[in-house]
Amino acid sequence: MKEILNLKNVAVEYDRHGRKVRAVAGVDLTLNSGEILGLVGESGCGKSTLGKAIVGILSPITGEIVFDGQKVKKLTRGKRPEHFRNLQMVFQDPYGSLNPRRKIGMQIADGLIVAGMSKKLALLKAEDLLEKVGLPRNAVGRFPHQFSGGQRQRISIARALAASPTAIIADEPISALDTSSQAQVANLLVNLVDEFDMGMVFISHDLSIVRRISDRVAVMYLGKIVEVGTVDQIWNNPSHPYTRALISAIPHADGTSFMPKDLPGDVPNPMSPPSGCRFHPRCPLAKAECASNEPELRKLADGRDVSCVLQTAGSQPVTITLN
Amino acid sequence: MSAILKKFKRSKNANSIWRQPLAVVGISIIAIWTFLAIFAPWIAPYDPNAQDADKFLTPSAAHWMGTDELNRDIWSRIIYGARISLPYSLLLVVLSATLGSIIGAISGYAGGKVDAVIMRITDVFFAFPGIVLAMAVAAALGPQIRNAVIAITIVAWPIYARLVRGLILNAKQNDYVTASALLGSSALRTMVVDLRPNLSGPVFVLASLEVGNALLLLSGLSFLGLGAQPPAAEWGSMVSMGAVNFDRWWVGLFPGLAILTAVLAFNFIGDSLRDALDPRTAKALRD
Known part of the structure; x- marks a missing residue:
């Protein structure tokens, strides 16, 4: 390749x-x-x-x-x-x-x-x-x-x-x-x-x-890549809260296992993006530091890149569950 | 252009030009004038410049439209006049459409300062009444039919430039223009290959509407003595002789009617062409 x-x-x-x-x-x-x-x-x-x-x-x-x-x-x-x-x-x-x-x-x-x-x-x-x-x-x-x-x-x-x-x-x-x-x-x-x-x-x-x-998927939010990984990684174990919300927003035919989860609020205006992590105003898992520090893309042990403070470079991804 | 004409002949649909009565009238009138112009020596009863008759004869069987101040047969002069008015108005339209389209295309494609400068220049031209500007230019160059043609071309190009600029501005937004650039076409090639086909229809329609105007301007300049020079038989200068001899109604009336019928016919054709060719109108009729 x-x-x-x-x-x-x-x-x-x-x-x-x-x-x-x-x-x-x-x-x-x-x-x-x-x-x-x-x-x-x-x-x-x-x-x-x-x-x-x-x-x-x-x-x-x-x-x-x-x-x-x-x-x-x-x-x-x-x-x-x-x-x-x-x-x-x-x-x-x-x-x-x-x-x-x-x-x-x-x-x-x-x-x-x-x-x-x-x-x-x-x-x-x-x-x-x-x-x-x-x-x-x-x-x-x-x-x-x-x-x-x-x-x-x-x-x-x-x-x-x-x-x-x-x-x-x-x-x-x-x-x-x-x-x-x-x-x-x-x-x-x-x-x-x-x-x-x-x-x-x-x-x-x-x-x-x-x-x-x-083969691979890059997830973008407000002008930045929040997660890049293989299709399996992104779908089966998303490691960024936004990816998780996006994946769970796919309606399923059976209607039972996944219900679309709405994120609070709207996409912010790109003219004045939020400070810190661009996703933090809508993130259910946001911490205090998210409002001030913009997370860099970090490579996890399974090879994917993600920009979220919940994940540590070089470690296995932490499973993200919303609400 | 021939492709466009071919399309008309083939299309038998509701908005074909042959279904429009006004178009048929217009085309017939122009066909008659063209026939008269081509076969003038055989049709005209007298030599247009022969001064054999008496002056100011009223219309009669011998002189259908009477004679003028210089003893010439007016009907014969009108027939020969078609040999000046028709080809020159077509030439004028071709010249101004070509010039205006090129300038408009440059303006629309270049954009920015080039566009702004060219458009302000057209604004200046639009601010003058066309005939006044044409008079000034023709007077400056000297009274000659060739100079009248130059003067009218100078007056007439901005309208084409405006049209083509707008069309180019519109067309260059399309993804296919970008795609063509991505494939390696230069801007010039894109203009010629991709944008030109979008222009020919509207420019052709505008040109057909402008033939009448060109004829009027040319006759106007001749009327004022700035176009065709005596003894050439030109409709505008014949009307001018009629204006001097106002009490002899036939001297000015018949050449005036010649101008009227030709201009009207060209406008009928232009209007019908617009209806037939305008993509939006045509599409609305089809859907």
Whole structure:
């Protein structure tokens, strides 16, 4: 397993009428080839912002993002350096992510033509890619409106594949699809990651899908990563109170074993984040020190990282039970 | 542009342009004028510049629309006038649409200071009545039809720049523009490949609505003596001769009617094109 993406202390700020909003406030994260890293968290926690920063749509104000040995730079008006074309993104909205006035074959072939392939060859390759994502070869001559949301998302994926990516940031790629297409697109992503040995950051708020397809999961709260671990670790023994609350908020069909546990209060305003641990005003287990000391990510004995004072670096995780 | 026209011919749906009576009227009128212009030497009963008749003959069987101050047959001059008015108004629209679209695209894509400067310049142009500005430019360059064309182009481009800028601002928000940049397209390539297809429809509609305006401005400048020069048969300058000889109603009335019918026809076509092409209206009709 090769490390393909490395984030160190990445922070991203937005300017809202002169006031700075720190949507991502110092994130450390790694992504390996051939793995799917689920990135979960509530709406507004900074998942998408982080995704955009990784590919270079937004530029971080501190920290650095290293992709395959080179530091990611912000997208400019010029051509994107060839090295970074292997770092691609799949967008959430299957309608806005394809040009409604161009045939999809040309949209997929674009990446190849830019890289210097002849138009004829690129269109042939586009047919191969369409086949790869489960669409008929003759779809190259059609326009986006002739496809359903799920099919469009597969076309977007084919377009990203045209750049032979080694890492893909999938920003809520299935949130806008209906349930049956969700499963198909999710399966497609899993198969492609296996086949091409790429790394994928799968940004989602749908925990059950993340659980099914991810190898590792990073949980984000208010611009910070609170816990990163394997799917088993996160689901069976969450070691951060927020992860615990998030996991128990998944409704279960039997309705008996888990009841959704509401956290007190709302997500705080990122313009003025709480002092100390960002989660402490809502944390049922908060101690006095949580209001003043911001906990660092610590590595536990089972290999996961967590930022909570209840856990001690190098020890086995303490089981968290709320109320 | 030919692709757009092809689409019309194929589409037999409710908002096809051929289903709109006004469009059919407009297209017919322009077709007649075009026919007259092309075959002028065979259709016109007299040489437009021949001074064979008497001056100020009232309309009669020999001279359908009478003769003017210089003994020339007005109907023949109107037919030959179509050879100036129609091609020049189309040329004007092509020139100003091209110029305005390029400037607008730069403005919309560059954003920031470039955008602000270009938009303030268009504001200045919008603050003047078009004909006044065109008069000033044409007068400065000297009375010649070529200079009138330059003057009107200078007056007419800002409206296209505004439209295209807005369209680009809107379109560049789309994820597909970002995706294209991520794949390695330069901004210029993105504009040409991804954004241009979004522009051709609206620009084409605006241009078709502006043909009438261009014709009016051109006739206006000629009326004031700043456009086509005598003895060229131009509708605007013929009306101007009618204005001097106000008591001979036929001298000014018939070329005026020629301008009226052509401008009206172009506006009918433009309006119908807008209804047929406007994605929102068209979509509302389909859904």
